[in-house]
Amino acid sequence: MQRSQEAQVKLLVDVRLDGANQLSQFPSSPTLPAPATPPPLNAGPPLLQVRNLRTWFPIKRGVFQRTVGQIKAVDGVSFDVQAGRTLGLVGESGCGKTTVGRTILRLIPATTGSVTFKGDDFFAHRGEDLRHLRRQMQIIFQDPVSSLNPRMTVGNIVGEPLTVHNIAWGSDRVDRVAALLQRVGLDPSYASRYPHEFSGGQRQRIGIARALALSPDFIVCDEPVSALDVSIQSQILNLLDDLQRERKIAFLFIAHNLAVVEHFSDEVAVMYLGRIVEKASRTELYANPKHPYTVALLSAVPEPDPRPKKTRIVLSGEVPSPSKPPTGCPFHPRCPLTREAAKQANAADTVEITTAGERVRVLRKCVEEVPPLEQKQGEPGHVAACWVTR
């Protein structure tokens, strides 16, 4: 049993190492119809440019609250978001997705790095300038229950940004709020009610109406449907989709559900322990995943099909803590690829490690050096951080 499983992993990895044209045979990659034409991703200068973003949280101990270490929640992340487009950000809990979104909006201070919005250094702005830029960047939260003030009416929740930014008062504000509620599919008479009177999906609509109030160009959607029931998720996704088309809003779409991200994004970045380990256009990433973590993640999604066709790669161990990330490639303790590659490598190029109670042999390079995020074979712009995949 164990042996035959090993043989299968080996087969799968051999195919990988072989390089060219491996993916149609790779058992875990879902069989996808080839996309007609991938959307042009680099049309014009990006709306938002994120470069080498780091967000570290100090670990403090003792009476004097001495800093004894750093949690590297985000550790060197770079990407662009095009106007009117969606960049999906996926990864398991704790990998840093929310921190990326919040750091970009300056809800959390960045440790280092830069964010350029419409060609402007966003981190350099202060005071009135900053307020003006902030109007153009909004956020929608995961939890529609706790993200709305329970003591404010729906009308005040949605209209508050209009008052704060001196945009509309009195009957003008009432009219605008009514139009916003209508647009997100709620009856305008709801303006006088309180959030607790609404279901999760309706509260998420209220949150969206509020985010739209200032006509932003960019919205961070942080797991906007994760807390919702299945039948409500698609309502909200369709609404966000319509709004993007109508108003040319760019989204940073954060989620852990790979099928939702695939449905929604133009481009997708996969995060692991504070870093992007793979990024490509949506069609390319799902049809031709390169990083072994992406491959495992895709294989782990349960298919709503009682005759599942794909073979699941069950990764050993759990995501390590970002306060003690592994050396070299952060994925090496769980990576099936480095174990297989080590079997074919010179003994001198390998080392034995203990991980999740097992002793396994892996490539020395994976333990000692951080792989750069670099172009792989495939579509231009398809980057991955792995020493072994090509």
Place this chain on the structure above:
Amino acid sequence: MAKPLLELRDLNVAFNTERGQIRPVRDVSYSIYPGQTLAVVGESGCGKSVTALSILRLIPSPPGKVLSGEVQFEGRDLLDLSEREMRGVRGRDIAMIFQEPMTSLNPVYTIGDQIAEAVMLHQKVKQKQAYEIAEQAMRDVGISDPGRRLFEYPHQMSGGMRQRVMIAMALSCKPKLLIADEPTTALDVTIQAQILELLRKIQRDTGMAMLLITHDLGVVAENADVVAVMYASRVVEYAPVEELFDAPLHPYTQGLLKSVPRLGAHSERLVSIPGTVPNPARFPGGCKFHPRCPRTREAAAVAGAETVEVVTAEERFRVLETCAVKEPLLREVSKGHWAACHLAEGFESSPTTRPDLANKRAVVARAVGSMIT
């Protein structure tokens, strides 16, 4: 003919709240055979957990009360047992694991203490032996270095590890039935894959039956033998897993299946079910799905149909009068396939039998890779 291990017959449960009585579980029947996995799927508040807790007589009472029904387990009705007899059933014959393992583990005792206590409650063994059984149970669920881990506290472990501990505890007495209530909902997808693979392996090795409660249709499709779909307190569809996914009969099931985004399906627009998930304090009359049902709206558009108007927060439309007034009860619409919908083909002439299927699934999901953590 094999006999079901557990048979739920027409269970009705109520809670007395400040705003009056609510009835989140109505006429629920299902059966589970040895080695079988019955998946109960439905959205939040539809009554999945209350049904499961009623099997073990764990609903808080008051305010909760089983109004009527039977829970037949190996020839006796669990609802008739004394509390003492029931304690013998819980954990030994039927074990349960919950969505959030942290809330069901005691933070002030070590993992070893807690598993050993569960063991000693049901088996006549000394403390030392109980710890040995606990250590073995932890090894069986893929926890590395169990000898050391026995002395750790719950907060020292990750979510996936705590769920393994819960499973180890549940399995330490070799139950015949495991009730798993959203066992992987709080976990990441790679950890979910580990836990589901583990549960399948245990079932293969021990022949344990499982009641798997989930809202994830992917988890249902890959793990269930038979599926019960619940909507607003009732089972509205019941069928073998392949049949349910190939030919769903109830418009709610059809809507759910169409509305989940799937990997590799690049549809421009998702199909969605309109309206909101109903709250048991304000269930609509007639068929509880009628304010959201596309089928009755279509039927109402046909000339000559007897219709009534429905007004919701979002829209105004007409539905069939029958749907708005009369609640359809589960019927065996085709052989081995139950549905509760007036407009399902042949519904009127079908028998109102209790759903009961001994089916096993044809294809089991394949997995490669290491199980040990």
